[in-house]
Amino acid sequence: MLIRKLTAATLTAGLVLTSAAPVATAQTQGPIRIGVITDRVGPAKPYAEPVTLGAAFAAREINAKGGVLGRQIELQIEDDQGRPDISATMARKLVDAGAVMIISLSLSTATQQAQTVSLETKTPHYTPSNSGDTLTTQIANPWFWQTGPLGSTQVATLLSYARTRNLKRVALITETSGLGQMTARSFRDALQRNQIEVVAEEVVPSGATTAEPQMQKIRAANPEALFMAGVVTPENVLMLRAYRQLGLKMPILASYNMSVPVYSSVAKGLLDGIAFVDAFDPARPEARRFVEAFRKDQGSDPYNLHGYGYDGIYLVADAIRRAGSTDKEKIRDAMQSTRGFVGVMGSQGSSYGFAEGRRTGFDANGMVVRLYEQDQQGRVVHTGAR
Amino acid sequence: MKTVVQAALVIVVLSAIGFLLGPWQTDIYRKLLLWIALALSYNFLFGVAGQVAFSHFTFYGIGAYAIVILVTQVGMPLPLAALAGVALCVVLALAVAIPATRLDGFYLALATLALAQLFIVFLNEGGAVTGGTGGLASYRLPDIAGVTLSGPRYTVVIVLLTTLTWGVISRLDRSWFGRACRAIRDNPQAAAAMGIDVARTRVIAFTLTSVLAGIAGMVYAFVDNTVNPPIFGLENAFLLLFMVIIGGSGSQFGAVIGATVLYLLPFVLAPLIGHHHALVFGVVMLAVILVQPRGLVGLVKSRPGAGQ
Numbered sequence: 275m276l277i278r279k280l281t282a283a284t285l286t287a288g289l290v291l292t293s294a295a296p297v298a299t300a301q302t303q304g305p306i307r308i309g310v311i312t313d314r315v316g317p318a319k320p321y322a323e324p325v326t327l328g329a330a331f332a333a334r335e336i337n338a339k340g341g342v343l344g345r346q347i348e349l350q351i352e353d354d355q356g357r358p359d360i361s362a363t364m365a366r367k368l369v370d371a372g373a374v375m376i377i378s379l380s381l382s383t384a385t386q387q388a389q390t391v392s393l394e395t396k397t398p399h400y401t402p403s404n405s406g407d408t409l410t411t412q413i414a415n416p417w418f419w420q421t422g423p424l425g426s427t428q429v430a431t432l433l434s435y436a437r438t439r440n441l442k443r444v445a446l447i448t449e450t451s452g453l454g455q456m457t458a459r460s461f462r463d464a465l466q467r468n469q470i471e472v473v474a475e476e477v478v479p480s481g482a483t484t485a486e487p488q489m490q491k492i493r494a495a496n497p498e499a500l501f502m503a504g505v506v507t508p509e510n511v512l513m514l515r516a517y518r519q520l521g522l523k524m525p526i527l528a529s530y531n532m533s534v535p536v537y538s539s540v541a542k543g544l545l546d547g548i549a550f551v552d553a554f555d556p557a558r559p560e561a562r563r564f565v566e567a568f569r570k571d572q573g574s575d576p577y578n579l580h581g582y583g584y585d586g587i588y589l590v591a592d593a594i595r596r597a598g599s600t601d602k603e604k605i606r607d608a609m610q611s612t613r614g615f616v617g618v619m620g621s622q623g624s625s626y627g628f629a630e631g632r633r634t635g636f637d638a639n640g641m642v643v644r645l646y647e648q649d650q651q652g653r654v655v656h657t658g659a660r
Numbered sequence: 661m662k663t664v665v666q667a668a669l670v671i672v673v674l675s676a677i678g679f680l681l682g683p684w685q686t687d688i689y690r691k692l693l694l695w696i697a698l699a700l701s702y703n704f705l706f707g708v709a710g711q712v713a714f715s716h717f718t719f720y721g722i723g724a725y726a727i728v729i730l731v732t733q734v735g736m737p738l739p740l741a742a743l744a745g746v747a748l749c750v751v752l753a754l755a756v757a758i759p760a761t762r763l764d765g766f767y768l769a770l771a772t773l774a775l776a777q778l779f780i781v782f783l784n785e786g787g788a789v790t791g792g793t794g795g796l797a798s799y800r801l802p803d804i805a806g807v808t809l810s811g812p813r814y815t816v817v818i819v820l821l822t823t824l825t826w827g828v829i830s831r832l833d834r835s836w837f838g839r840a841c842r843a844i845r846d847n848p849q850a851a852a853a854m855g856i857d858v859a860r861t862r863v864i865a866f867t868l869t870s871v872l873a874g875i876a877g878m879v880y881a882f883v884d885n886t887v888n889p890p891i892f893g894l895e896n897a898f899l900l901l902f903m904v905i906i907g908g909s910g911s912q913f914g915a916v917i918g919a920t921v922l923y924l925l926p927f928v929l930a931p932l933i934g935h936h937h938a939l940v941f942g943v944v945m946l947a948v949i950l951v952q953p954r955g956l957v958g959l960v961k962s963r964p965g966a967g968q
Contacts, residue, residue: 314934315937353930353934357890357891357896358886358888358890358891359691359884362687363688363691366683366687367684369683369684370682370683370684381890383888384890386794386797386888387886387888390797391884406793406794408794412791412794412798414798453793455784456784
């Protein structure tokens with residue numbers, strides 16, 4: 275009886291799955307379909323959504339100028355819910371739907387899991403925003419590229435800035451998230467390599483209501499500067515509030531997380547003077563043009579995350595144009611031969627390019643250190659990791 | 661004999677579906693079957709034995725990581741690695757279950773929640789062994805007796821796992837052990853008075869279901885040939901709990917319905933209403949709890965416990 279019911283249930287599920295089967299479209303005419311995997315409900319949503327918006331804006335701009343190879347670009351955007359297993363499922367859906375390229379804008383781990391599909395199906399796959407250092411090395415996937423600035427580049431840029439300040443004794447503070455801990459570890463290792471002593475290291479636990487005990491210990495250690503490695507906004511705000519309340523004066527050097535402009539509203543009055551690492555230089559001519567065009571189209575100013583998506587679509591369009599067709603193999607060759615591609619991201623004069631044998635394309639000296647001025651992200655005070 | 665024929669028919673039908681589907685649908689189908697297998701074993705632990713534990717998904721992860729590490733890093737043959745993985749699940753489950761018998765309800769939930777979080781920390785900090793935050797990738801299922809199990813053939817493996825899980829849980833549920841678990845769930849003191857060893861029964865239920873989750877994890881490890889920490893996080897542990905509650909706690913058929921509905925819901929709704937499918941999930945959850953506390957299975961069954 276039960277087995278009969280189980281059979282009926284599974285057959286029904288099978289029918290649902292079969293009826294949902296998409297029809298793969300030939301990519302020789304009509305719009306060029308580019309698949310986008312983003313996170314619209316999961317943990318990467320705050321980052322993935324602006325990147326996706328930037329990508330959609332770029333596609334509209336390109337289409338308004340006549341498209342690529344005389345064809346319009348069509349973005350098929352799929353939500354992986356920030357779940358790596360669903361990301362792989364969505365990659366298969368996009369391949370079935372005839373996408374000539376998959377662009378991943380979700381979590382780094384989700385992008386990695388989707389890579390198993392791009393490798394198997396030989397579909398060009400690219401992330402313009404993920405910063406995971408091992409995305410192009412953990413899986414030997416010649417169909418995958420990454421132009422998000424690597425985590426190691428971020429740390430190297432901040433350390434390069436620290437060297438210009440001749441720092442010898444610093445403190446390190448983070449929170450308990452996995453990424454926060456990992457960032458702190460990268461900072462600690464890099465500081466030690468640069469013979470900079472970490473005189474205090476504090477962690478603000480998840481759900482804390484104050485960071486004053488941690489900041490008091492840091493004050494007692496009397497460091498010359500404070501490195502902030504936290505990536506969770508509420509805990510970072512607690513750190514900044516405690517720093518101000520205790521009247522601390524040592525400079526703060528913050529991770530890439532502080533480049534997200536949400537801090538201007540949630541940490542109002544706490545930000546002045548903080549140095550943070552970023553991949554966006556607002557003085558760069560290409561960035562200025564992008565800001566203007568985006569503002570005109572959307573009625574609001576873009577920030578660094580929008581720029582990643584924007585550059586990503588333009589870089590892919592450039593590769594398809596150079597490939598001269600939507601043949602996946604030709605697109606792969608064109609992607610790999612990308613050199614000197616100038617986008618809106620990066621320091622002045624920097625460009626994207628994939629060196630021989632490498633599939634990471636962000637300029638190692640393309641990041642900048644900026645200052646918060648009057649609670650707004652301000653000028654660039656340092657460029658590159660040299 | 662009739663049962664064997666029916667079971668074989670189910671396996672043939674479910675496997676045949678795997679041969680008919682395209683790559684995308686196959687991917688959904690395989691992962692759905694794995695969710696069903698997990699929901700079935702968790703339903704026994706939560707719905708039948710009455711143990712509120714959040715470690716089920718952790719054992720899924722332990723099984724997945726164990727087989728990958730043992731095959732790729734230790735160099736064990738696959739069958740031996742599978743046995744070692746099962747042994748690891750048994751040891752860890754006993755290590756959790758024996759002290760946990762002193763705990764009940766809320767406290768057991770907290771203890772297993774701590775285990776789940778500890779596991780994620782271990783994965784993130786495990787260096788080259790666990791691959792850290794990026795997990796492990798670039799491996800493949802070794803050939804078994806010269807046969808490469810990939811594509812629809814691997815779907816058959818998943819079908820076998822799910823149907824075997826159904827069979828094992830079904831047998832357990834109908835045995836004296838299942839009745840003992842239900843008696844303990846309803847009233848531990850009365851069960852003890854009837855001569856049931858409450859502590860031992862709880863330990864066995866926890867260990868058996870955790871091992872089943874671990875075996876499902878071993879099979880999952882070769883679906884995408886990559887394992888990473890977010891897959892085995894608390895979010896999925898709670899999703900599993902919701903699957904069992906929405907489907908109908910204590911009912912195997914309910915576990916299948918719950919897993920199917922909640923897993924497929926985003927795929928069906930996202931093209932229609934975008935990311936608002938998350939809102940529908942919340943509404944369905946509330947509606948089921950308020951209107952049909954016996955879960956969706958209660959809508960199609962008229963008597964409690966039917967379908968077991």
